[in-house]
Amino acid sequence: xxxxxxxxxxxxxxxxxxxxxxxxxxxxxxxxxxxxxxxxxxxxxxxxxxxxxxxxxxxxxxxxxxxxxxxxxxxxxxxxxxxxxxxxxxxxxxxxxxxxxxxxxxxxxxxxxxxxxxxxxxxxxxxxxxxxxxxxxxxxxxxxxxxxxxxxxxxxxxxxxxxxxxxxxxxxxxxxxxxxxxxxxxxxxxxxxxxxxxxxxxxxxxxxxxxxxxxxxxxxxxxxxxxxxxxxxxxxxxxxxxxxxxxxxxxxxxxxxxxxxxxxxxxxxxxxxxxxxxxxxxxxxxxxxxxxxxxxxxxxxxxxxx
Amino acid sequence: xxxxxxxxxxxxxxxxxxxxxxxxxxxxxxxxxxxxxxxxxxxxxxxxxxxxxxxxxxxxxxxxxxxxxxxxxxxxxxxxxxxxxxxxxxxxxxxxxxxxxxxxxxxxxxxxxxxxxxxxxxxxxxxxxxxxxxxxxxxxxxxxxxxxxxxxxxxxxxxxxxxxxxxxxxxxxxxxxxxxxxxxxxxxxxxxxxxxxxxxxxxxxxxxxxxxxxxxxxxxxxxxxxxxxxxxxxxxxxxxxxxxxxxxxxxxxxxxxxxxxxxxxxxxxxxxxxxxxxxxxxxx
Numbered sequence: 001x002x003x004x005x006x007x008x009x010x011x012x013x014x015x016x017x018x019x020x021x022x023x024x025x026x027x028x029x030x031x032x033x034x035x036x037x038x039x040x041x042x043x044x045x046x047x048x049x050x051x052x053x054x055x056x057x058x059x060x061x062x063x064x065x066x067x068x069x070x071x072x073x074x075x076x077x078x079x080x081x082x083x084x085x086x087x088x089x090x091x092x093x094x095x096x097x098x099x100x101x102x103x104x105x106x107x108x109x110x111x112x113x114x115x116x117x118x119x120x121x122x123x124x125x126x127x128x129x130x131x132x133x134x135x136x137x138x139x140x141x142x143x144x145x146x147x148x149x150x151x152x153x154x155x156x157x158x159x160x161x162x163x164x165x166x167x168x169x170x171x172x173x174x175x176x177x178x179x180x181x182x183x184x185x186x187x188x189x190x191x192x193x194x195x196x197x198x199x200x201x202x203x204x205x206x207x208x209x210x211x212x213x214x215x216x217x218x219x220x221x222x223x224x225x226x227x228x229x230x231x232x233x234x235x236x237x238x239x240x241x242x243x244x245x246x247x248x249x250x251x252x253x254x255x256x257x258x259x260x261x262x263x264x265x266x267x268x269x270x271x272x273x274x275x276x277x278x279x280x281x282x283x284x285x286x287x288x289x290x291x292x293x294x295x296x297x298x299x300x301x302x303x304x305x306x
Numbered sequence: 307x308x309x310x311x312x313x314x315x316x317x318x319x320x321x322x323x324x325x326x327x328x329x330x331x332x333x334x335x336x337x338x339x340x341x342x343x344x345x346x347x348x349x350x351x352x353x354x355x356x357x358x359x360x361x362x363x364x365x366x367x368x369x370x371x372x373x374x375x376x377x378x379x380x381x382x383x384x385x386x387x388x389x390x391x392x393x394x395x396x397x398x399x400x401x402x403x404x405x406x407x408x409x410x411x412x413x414x415x416x417x418x419x420x421x422x423x424x425x426x427x428x429x430x431x432x433x434x435x436x437x438x439x440x441x442x443x444x445x446x447x448x449x450x451x452x453x454x455x456x457x458x459x460x461x462x463x464x465x466x467x468x469x470x471x472x473x474x475x476x477x478x479x480x481x482x483x484x485x486x487x488x489x490x491x492x493x494x495x496x497x498x499x500x501x502x503x504x505x506x507x508x509x510x511x512x513x514x515x516x517x518x519x520x521x522x523x524x525x526x527x528x529x530x531x532x533x534x535x536x537x538x539x540x541x542x543x544x545x546x547x548x549x550x551x552x553x554x555x556x557x558x559x560x561x562x563x564x565x566x567x568x569x570x571x572x573x574x575x576x577x578x579x580x581x582x583x584x585x586x587x588x589x590x
Binding site: 022 | 443446526527546564576
């Protein structure tokens with residue numbers, strides 16, 4: 001397991017380096033002169049030149065990259081061009097709301113998705129299966145922002161039960177977490193069902209049935225356990241999807257998180273914030289994938305030994 | 307293959323596909339929306355951008371079937387015209403992504419070695435960005451607007467097609483007919499395009515249908531958050547962003563454009579599922 005862990009960690013580093021080059025290239029390709037921007041409107045050409053040297057912008061591109069990477073690794077992400085606050089602080093304030101929202105959405109969506117998938121798998125071809133799969137394919141196709149608006153219309157505007165947005169108390173979590181999770185629940189349900197059906201046809205399941213074990217024991221102990229292995233992988237991939245989905249859902253519900261921050265930063269062309277956010281989202285995504293691979297190796301010894 | 311009749315693969319596919327009732331309905335819905343969008347000037351009852359200040363925020367009626375918006379514009383006409391935007395973005399971005407992805411996948415799988423390793427790592431990096439974040443990055447770089455949305459969405463379709471086609475290429479490379487073609491001296495480009503590509507196409511078509519749904523949804527999301535088509539445009543996501551201000555006052559502004567997106571995306575997803583079942587491919 002340790003050897004696998006080291007190998008997998010080693011494999012992550014080139015991806016992270018490539019991501020950092022991509023983000024650096026992104027910033028480099030932007031129109032405008034960062035030194036002029038930093039100097040402010042009243043700077044003389046000499047001032048700008050001094051700042052250019054000070055920022056290391058006069059050096060060759062690779063030295064600019066290593067310099068930028070060094071700063072980034074130390075958490076020096078520059079200042080927001082909009083508010084002049086340090087980017088690290090701006091992002092720090094928005095981090096927890098998004099983390100809570102995605103984690104809560106992930107938990108309910110995973111439980112509901114697996115439950116629907118297993119039910120559909122057990123009752124294959126019966127009405128429960130058909131109903132489950134109709135819910136699943138609709139959930140994948142539902143525009144989350146539309147669902148969010150319809151929920152606000154019903155539960156906030158008409159019934160007045162829940163707040164239309166914001167980040168206060170558990171009530172404010174209900175609609176955003178439901179909206180964000182529904183797509184994931186749908187994908188999980190479809191995937192769990194197909195994994196379950198596939199395992200249910202395996203020889204060892206037939207053997208278990210022939211030994212006279214009850215349907216419940218066969219379903220839970222033999223089928224579900226083995227069907228869960230591919231589902232673990234999917235869970236990780238879905239987390240990345242949730243991070244993306246949070247951008248839209250946070251906009252609908254005025255959620256003070258990273259997603260809405262990104263949208264606002266793009267509108268204001270606040271490049272230091274955009275850059276830091278894209279970097280952060282990508283790193284999170286890479287780390288989640290790493291965690292999933294490790295979990296997968298824990299669940300399936302074959303992978304470790306390869 | 308049932309009975310003693312021998313069918314060509316295409317005929318067999320058609321026979322299986324015609325039995326997929328849900329997929330056929332989905333195809334009909336798509337055709338309907340495509341035709342309405344194509345013939346929008348003839349079909350739409352009103353000018354999509356013409357304001358009418360005598361009928362502002364009216365609910366559905368005999369004159370305005372789906373009501374009017376805050377400028378008195380006919381919602382049905384705007385949805386019909388908006389279909390052009392969504393379909394164009396969907397088709398162009400998926401086509402662009404598929405062309406690049408297929409090329410990369412073919413080259414990667416066919417030549418293997420360091421080229422394969424390099425291209426696939428590159429695809430891994432692209433996949434390391436959740437789609438919409440990549441799209442927002444591209445829009446941030448190129449500026450908002452519907453053209454840039456097409457590029458942005460195409461970019462994250464590329465790795466999906468590249469991986470799929472690479473897999474099929476590796477498989478088809480081992481087949482007897484390919485080895486036969488190679489042994490009589492057929493050149494690499496010919497092998498790739500004449501002998502491997504047709505075998506990889508069924509998978510590409512299934513993925514294209516599923517990607518169309520995803521792409522249209524992403525484009526609408528980008529417009530909704532203000533990074534795609536701008537509000538005066540009759541794009542469906544932008545219409546929803548408009549309707550948001552009138553929740554509880556004029557719900558039809560939220561209901562109908564959303565329903566249009568949902569119907570079209572659902573139709574593409576169901577069609578993709580049906581195609582996959584008809585081709586009997588183990589694709590996920």
